Amino acid sequence: MNADANDRVVMLSGDLMFGSRVKSSAERAGWKFYLGGRLPDGDLDDVRYVIVDLATRSGVVDTIVAQCADRCANANLIAYGPHVHVEKLKKAREAGIPRVITNGQFDAMLSTMFD
Numbered sequence: 001m002n003a004d005a006n007d008r009v010v011m012l013s014g015d016l017m018f019g020s021r022v023k024s025s026a027e028r029a030g031w032k033f034y035l036g037g038r039l040p041d042g043d044l045d046d047v048r049y050v051i052v053d054l055a056t057r058s059g060v061v062d063t064i065v066a067q068c069a070d071r072c073a074n075a076n077l078i079a080y081g082p083h084v085h086v087e088k089l090k091k092a093r094e095a096g097i098p099r100v101i102t103n104g105q106f107d108a109m110l111s112t113m114f115d
Contacts, residue, residue, distance in 0.1 A: 054081030
């Protein structure tokens, strides 16, 4: 995917260590980055990815699909979590999150995700 200079990644996570890795990857590709516990206020038309960390933010699963549809409809919504958290991964799929993957899968795709 070729990023416009104004494209943004929103990561909903409380994991500052992994969040910094995602931030580095996004910024290296020229993307803006936001890390927080919920979608940021304001215009979200520039958001291309909403990434949900199921280990620290699984509480947003019930509402995030509708929020993204309303506020950043062009964003790719991804949730990831530990492979041992089977119920959280299942709940995310059942909530309608289009791409639910394990931490390992997310980590493997991170190096080229924003290219």
